[in-house]
Amino acid sequence: MAKVQQITLVSLAICLSTLLGFAAAANPEEKFIVEGRVYCDTCRVEFETKISKPIKGASVKLECRNITNEKIVSHSQDVVTDEAGGYKIEVKGDHEDEICEVSLVKSPRADCSEPTEVWRKARVVLTKADGVSGIYRFANNLGYMKKEALPECKKVLTEMGYFELQDEIGEEVEGHSTAP
């Protein structure tokens, strides 16, 4: 009799753990929090410098597309950046077979609202299947170009070694000889 009870207990335990395992895999409460920042590219170079400025009140959104047919599978509402240019977007579920990207929607600054090809979108991985754990996912920052580059850009970019890489930077930041 004791033996039978033991067997019953064991099979009950197996049954329960299978049920729980299934519940965890299909957990509708699973979510990710995507974080990133939006900057004003004050030097019009399409990358961050020390004089890039966070933009407060910029709107961004997140979209996930089916990897195969590129149809949009899910998208967030527009989210607005805080004082530090930061945003957080909560996303439900696992998006393993999707390409998810945060993109710029709108800038509140008339003088800094030109989207750039490079800084317009940032890819984020929203699945635990790739071995990355944790619910926080960080997106590369995004930026709008300022209408006119700041005068300090020349100095800042020189410090960064920018002119050594690129002799010609374009009319906006030119105006000084770049010869050593």
Ligand SMILES: *[C@@H]1O[C@H](CO)[C@@H](O)[C@H](O)[C@H]1NC(C)=O
């Ligand atoms: C993506 O699209 C393909 C082809 O239309 C479809 O078979 C697949 O189920 C879709 N995947 C997701 C995650 O929606």
